[in-house]
Structures are given as C-alpha cells and as structure tokens.
Amino acid sequence: MCINDRFIGGTELKQSIYTVESNKLIASNVYEIVLSGDVSSIVSPGQFVNIKLDGLFLRRPISVADYSADSLTLLIKVIGEGTEALAAMKEGEKLDLLTGLGNGFDLGKGSKSPLLIGGGIGCAPLFMLCKQLCDGGTKPTVVLGFNDKSEIFYEEQFKSLTPNVIITTVDGSGGVKGFATDVIANIDYDYFYTCGPEPMMRAVSKAVVTDGQYSFEERMGCGFGACMGCSCKTKTGSKRICKEGPILESGDIIW
Amino acid sequence: MVNTKVNLCGIEIDNPVIPASGTFGFGYEFAEIYDINILGTFSFKGTTKQERFGNPTPRIAECTAGMINSIGLQNPGIDAVIKEELPKLKSCFHKPVMANVSGFSLEEYAYVCAALDKEPQIGWIEVNISCPNVTKGGMDFGTSEEAAASVTKAVKKATTKPVIIKLSPNVTNIASIASACEAAGADGISLINTLLGMRIDLRTKKPVIANKMGGFSGRAIFPVALRMVYQVKKAVKIPIVGMGGISSARDVIEMMLAGACAVQIGAENLINPFACKEIIESLPDEMNKWGIKDISEIVGGAH
Numbered sequence: 117m118c119i120n121d122r123f124i125g126g127t128e129l130k131q132s133i134y135t136v137e138s139n140k141l142i143a144s145n146v147y148e149i150v151l152s153g154d155v156s157s158i159v160s161p162g163q164f165v166n167i168k169l170d171g172l173f174l175r176r177p178i179s180v181a182d183y184s185a186d187s188l189t190l191l192i193k194v195i196g197e198g199t200e201a202l203a204a205m206k207e208g209e210k211l212d213l214l215t216g217l218g219n220g221f222d223l224g225k226g227s228k229s230p231l232l233i234g235g236g237i238g239c240a241p242l243f244m245l246c247k248q249l250c251d252g253g254t255k256p257t258v259v260l261g262f263n264d265k266s267e268i269f270y271e272e273q274f275k276s277l278t279p280n281v282i283i284t285t286v287d288g289s290g291g292v293k294g295f296a297t298d299v300i301a302n303i304d305y306d307y308f309y310t311c312g313p314e315p316m317m318r319a320v321s322k323a324v325v326t327d328g329q330y331s332f333e334e335r336m337g338c339g340f341g342a343c344m345g346c347s348c349k350t351k352t353g354s355k356r357i358c359k360e361g362p363i364l365e366s367g368d369i370i371w
Numbered sequence: 372m373v374n375t376k377v378n379l380c381g382i383e384i385d386n387p388v389i390p391a392s393g394t395f396g397f398g399y400e401f402a403e404i405y406d407i408n409i410l411g412t413f414s415f416k417g418t419t420k421q422e423r424f425g426n427p428t429p430r431i432a433e434c435t436a437g438m439i440n441s442i443g444l445q446n447p448g449i450d451a452v453i454k455e456e457l458p459k460l461k462s463c464f465h466k467p468v469m470a471n472v473s474g475f476s477l478e479e480y481a482y483v484c485a486a487l488d489k490e491p492q493i494g495w496i497e498v499n500i501s502c503p504n505v506t507k508g509g510m511d512f513g514t515s516e517e518a519a520a521s522v523t524k525a526v527k528k529a530t531t532k533p534v535i536i537k538l539s540p541n542v543t544n545i546a547s548i549a550s551a552c553e554a555a556g557a558d559g560i561s562l563i564n565t566l567l568g569m570r571i572d573l574r575t576k577k578p579v580i581a582n583k584m585g586g587f588s589g590r591a592i593f594p595v596a597l598r599m600v601y602q603v604k605k606a607v608k609i610p611i612v613g614m615g616g617i618s619s620a621r622d623v624i625e626m627m628l629a630g631a632c633a634v635q636i637g638a639e640n641l642i643n644p645f646a647c648k649e650i651i652e653s654l655p656d657e658m659n660k661w662g663i664k665d666i667s668e669i670v671g672g673a674h
Contacts, residue, residue: 129404131645168642173589174433175642197433214644335429335579337440338641341400343393344416344445345431347424354424354445359400 129216129340130157136209137187144266146237147203148181149190155183157216160223161244162311162331162363165190166339168212169201175214176202177339177358179241179311179331181270191240191269217339218362221245221329223252227307230256231328233296233320235312236267241331242311243270250277257303258282261296261316265289297323321371328366332357373658374665375651377411379633380533380558380610382467382494384411387623387666388651391614391637392417392471392497392537393442397456401640402463405648411633414469414497415452415460418487420479422448426504427581432570437589437616438638439568441504441582444473449483457490467494471537472526473502474512480522481529488530496532497612498522501539501564503586513539513564516551523555535559535612538603541567545599546606553607560603561612561635563596589638592616597629604630604671620650620657627666628673 134153142148158165158180165188166175176198182189194203205211223245230249234242239260249256257280262268264287274281282299283291292299296312297319308328310320317330334357337343341359348355350368355361375386390401392414401407425445432439447456460468470493474480480498487493500513500522512518519536526534536552538545540563549560565586570579578584596615603611613631617623618639626634639646654666663669 129400129644131643172433173436173438173638173642174431335431337431337438338394338644340644342396342644343431343440343641344396344425344442345440346428347430347442347445348428349424 128157129214130154131212131214134211134213136205136207136211138207139203139205142191143269145194146267146269147192147194149192149202149205150187151190151211151213152187153213155186155188155215158183158188159216160220161248162221162241163216163218164339164362166214166217166336167202169198172198172201174337175339177217177333177336178202179362181240181243182247183244191237193237214339218358219360221309221331221363223248225307228254229305230254231300231303231305231308232256232258233300233308233310233312234258234260235296235316236262238312238316238331239270240311242309243273245309246274246277255280257305259284259296259299259303261285261312262290263287295319300324318371321366321369329363330366330369332362332364373655373663374667375654375658377632377667379612380495380535382533384466384633386411386651386654387627387633388647388654389413389469389612389633389635390640390647391635392499394637394640397460398464399459401644404644407464408466409651410466410647412466412469412494413464414471414635415456416446417444417471417473417499417502418446418449418452418483419444419473419475420449420482422446422451429579429581430585432579432585434568434570434587434589434591436591437587438641439570439580439585439587440565441580441585443504443582444502449486453486453490457492461492468492469495469497469535471497471499473499475505477521477525481525484526484529488532493532495535495559496526496530497535497537497561498526499537499564501537503539503541503565503567503584504582510539510541513548514542516548519548520551520555523552523557527556533558535561537564538562539564540595540599540615546602549603550606553609557609559610559612560607561614562603563592563599563615566592566595588615590616590618593622597626600626600631601629601673604674618646620653623650623654624657624661624663624669627669628671630671630674632667632670
C-alpha cells in the first residue's frame with residue numbers, strides 16, 4: 117500500500133461475482149435489480165459499482181440505490197446497450213462487479229433539515245442516502261422529479277422513511293405539476309443533496325439557498341481513477357468523477 | 372521452472388509484462404489492489420512540459436471488443452511529476468519505471484527528457500510521437516520519417532537513458548518510420564499506439580466523443596498490432612515493445628513470436644484492474660504448455 121493523497125473517500129476496490137436475486141420493471145423503462153454478494157466495499161450512499169456485461173467491452177457504472185449485509189439494489193433506466201443488457205438479466209444469473217467506487221455522499225455536515233432533490237433515475241442513489249439520514253435521526257424533505265406519472269418509482273419506499281416526500285411531474289400527470297426545482301422555494305432546509313440530469317442540477321444550483329452536494333455522471337473508461345476518461349474542472353483543480361467524485365460539493369463546482 | 376526474464380535495452384526485467392501509459396496512472400490506483408512490484412515495469416502517464424487538463428468529455432466510447440479514448444494527454448506537467456508523483460511512485464514501486472513523454476515541439480520533448488534524465492528511478496524514456504488526440508504535435512511527429520528522426524535525435528541529445536520511440540499505426544509504412552528512428556539513434560521501438568477511430572450516438576446523431584475522433588484500442592486491434600510488430604521486426608535490430616489488444620498470456624507469447632522482446636497491456640487494465648497480475652501469474656503455465664523454457668528465446672521466432 118502506498119499513500120495517495122488524491123484518494124478521497126471511497127474504499128478498497130473489490131472485484132467479485134454477484135447473483136441476480138430479482139429483476140423487476142418498476143416504472144416506464146426503469147428496473148429494480150437486487151444482487152447478492154460481497155458488499156463489504158460499499159460504505160456510503162452515492163458510491164457506484166462498475167458492471168461487466170457479456171458482449172460489451174467497457175464496464176457500466178451504476179450507482180447503488182440500497183445495500184444491506186449481503187445484497188445491493190440497483191435502479192436502472194434503459195438508455196443504451198449496457199442498460200438493455202442489465203434489464204434482460206434473469207434471476208439466478210451472475211454478474212461481475214467492481215465495488216468500492218467513488219467517494220459517496222458526505223453525511224457529516226451537521227444538517228438538521230436536509231433537502232434531497234432527485235431527477236428521474238437520479239433519484240436512485242438518494243434512497244440509501246435518505247435511509248441513512250433517517251437512521252441518523254433527521255427526517256429529510258425529499259423532492260423527486262419525473263417527466264410523467266409512468267416514470268415515477270420508489271414513491272412508497274421514500275414515504276416509508278420520511279413523511280416529507282414531494283413528487284413532481286413535468287406534465288402534471290402525477291404529484292405537483294412542474295419541475296423539482298419549482299417547489300424548492302417553499303421548503304425549509306439547511307443543506308441539500310441532489311442527483312439528476314445535468315440541466316436539472318444546473319437549475320438546482322440557481323434555486324437553492326444553502327450549500328450542498330451534487331452527484332455527477334460521466335462516460336467512464338475504468339471507474340477507478342486510472343484512465344482520466346471522466347475528468348472535470350473544479351475550483352480546486354481537475355477531478356475524476358469516478359474517484360474524487362461522483363459527489364462534488366457546491367462550492368467546488370464550475371457550472 | 373521457466374525463465375520469464377527479458378532484457379529491455381540493457382535493463383533486465385523480471386517478466387515482459389508492462390502496463391501501458393495512460394492506463395495505469397502513476398501506479399497508485401493499482402498499488403491499492405495488488406503489489407505492483409510483480410510487474411516487469413510500467414509506463415507512467417504521458418507527461419508534457421506544461422500541465423494539461425486534456426480534452427472535453429465525453430472522452431470514452433464503447434466499441435466491439437474495444438474502446439475509443441480521447442483524453443488529450445491530461446497530466447500535471449513535468450515539474451509536478453518530478454516533485455509530487457515520482458516520490459509517491461517510489462513508495463509503492465521499487466523497480467526502474469518507464470517514463471512516457473509527449474511534446475508539441477522538439478524543444479518540449481528535449482526539455483522533459485532532460486528533466487527526467489536526473490531521476491534515478493527512470494529506467495527508460497518512452498517517447499510518444501503518436502498521440503492521436505491533440506491538434507498539433509503528438510501524432511504529427513510520428514507520421515513522417517523525417518519528423519520521427521528529428522524527435523529521436525533531439526531526445527537522444529537530452530538524455531543518457533535508453534530511449535524507446537512509441538509509434539503510430541496511422542501511417543502508410545510503419546517499418547520505414549521505425550528504421551528512421553533506429554538510424555537516428557533510438558534504443559528501442561514501442562508499437563502500436565491507438566488507431567484513429569470514431570463512434571456516432573444514434574440518439575443525438577452526433578459523435579460520441581466530444582473531440583469527434585479518438586484512439587481505438589482493446590482486444591479488437593490485436594491482429595493489426597501483431598502484424599505491425601512483425602513488419603517492424605523485419606526492419607530494425609533494436610528491441611521492440613509490442614502492444615495493442617493483448618489480454619492474455621497466450622497473446623504475450625504470440626506478440627513475442629512476432630518480434631517483441633517485451634509487451635505492454637493497455638485497455639485491458641481498464642476493464643480488468645487485475646489483468647497484468649493475472650497475465651504474469653499465468654505466463655509460466657502458458658510457456659510450459661507450448662514447450663517454452665526461456666521467454667527471451669522466442670523473440671521473433673515466427674520469422
């Protein structure tokens with residue numbers, strides 16, 4: 117082992133084989149995949165796994181939505197070849213994962229009333245975050261934004277954790293009509309966490325009045341800091357989304 | 372017991388397996404997961420005179436049995452490499468390391484090589500005249516015999532370390548460029564860098580890579596790399612480091628039969644971080660399988 121001062125958060129990178137326990141369609145094009153296996157390297161919400169899939173060269177980075185002693189849950193939206201292959205996985209099939217990737221959300225901000233803002237499939241990593249914040253004694257307010265009713269997922273799961281869950285849809289077919297950012301002004305919060313498409317997070321950055329954390333995504337080569345494929349510029353120098361990210365603090369981001 | 376040791380430009384290495392530049396950083400990410408001292412050596416991230424952020428993202432695209440990258444030589448610059456990266460590298464890697472350098476002018480190449488010449492842990496300098504991802508310099512130096520020879524001469528003047536010139540496959544006749552480098556004083560040749568490639572996203576109907584094109588690497592390019600190593604072996608007497616799509620001990624042997632005295636592993640490290648470790652560990656069994664006692668004896672055996 118050698119000291120690496122660029123290593124922020126995260127844990128030991130592990131490669132192992134996981135078994136698909138279940139794979140369910142839970143909303144339009146959105147699947148919930150539960151895997152069993154070694155989750156010892158997953159230590160904080162907002163971390164991701166990198167998945168090897170038959171017929172594809174590069175692994176696919178997917179954020180962890182939930183994890184327990186011996187299983188983890190991935191929520192995926194079918195967008196391209198990788199997510200198509202994941203959606204087709206059947207119970208009992210095996211997957212090769214790298215775990216322990218990314219820094220994860222920093223929960224140690226002393227927030228008494230955190231706000232969680234999710235957009236589409238970006239709501240996924242906020243679930244474990246919400247769970248851990250609730251376990252820590254705070255009841256966050258959660259805003260989950262979707263395009264329409266068919267895309268809404270995990271509404272009940274979030275509501276089982278905290279009473280303050282607001283659903284928005286762009287077309288008004290479910291919850292409050294509008295964008296997730298439209299409802300923020302009426303909420304009392306002292307810190308925020310957000311994950312969603314970049315245009316949404318950009319809108320969040322204009323709507324919020326406190327510091328917070330953003331979860332970013334980028335096309336990755338390796339997922340563990342070797343290839344510099346996912347670098348971005350920040351106020352404190354260049355960072356790798358896979359290693360120093362995917363969570364960046366609001367004061368660090370150059371929009 | 373088989374012998375996996377090879378001599379690369381006067382330095383003996385324990386085995387011919389070398390992680391390729393740009394896929395192994397300065398070693399730390401891998402030192403966290405296995406003891407990287409099992410490697411023959413490794414070629415560190417391409418270093419330039421000035422710090423570079425590199426190209427806009429997306430920098431990565433999926434391909435059948437391979438990938439495209441367009442990093443654009445992101446690196447902290449030679450001063451930071453010497454001051455910060457090399458001391459850290461020394462703490463986790465205790466063998467001579469291969470420095471990989473790039474430049475945008477002959478002066479820059481010479482400047483970086485001269486600075487590295489004073490660093491005791493640098494065993495070889497691999498000079499990249501084949502980066503497809505920068506607009507000036509880079510590959511321009513690797514696509515004509517004259518330019519390749521002029522870089523070779525400039526860096527040979529700047530350092531006493533063995534100089535290995537890394538060639539581009541995006542040329543009409545790679546053997547003649549290798550010969551020009553040899554005549555200009557190169558101690559070794561490494562090849563191939565990535566093949567210029569492209570993907571288009573059907574949703575946006577635009578190139579996936581922000582820089583439009585990038586370097587294609589991975590298993591798919593192995594036969595092309597093998598063919599070029601074979602051609603260069605016919606043209607030069609200096610040692611060849613073969614790379615391009617190697618993913619197994621079997622590929623290592625095949626590449627050495629074509630003429631490589633050592634090999635580099637690139638894209639495979641990104642999809643399997645334990646790739647080099649697994650290849651090194653399986654090499655003795657693979658040698659036994661094919662009746663090979665001493666790996667250095669098979670170099671160029673296919674000719």
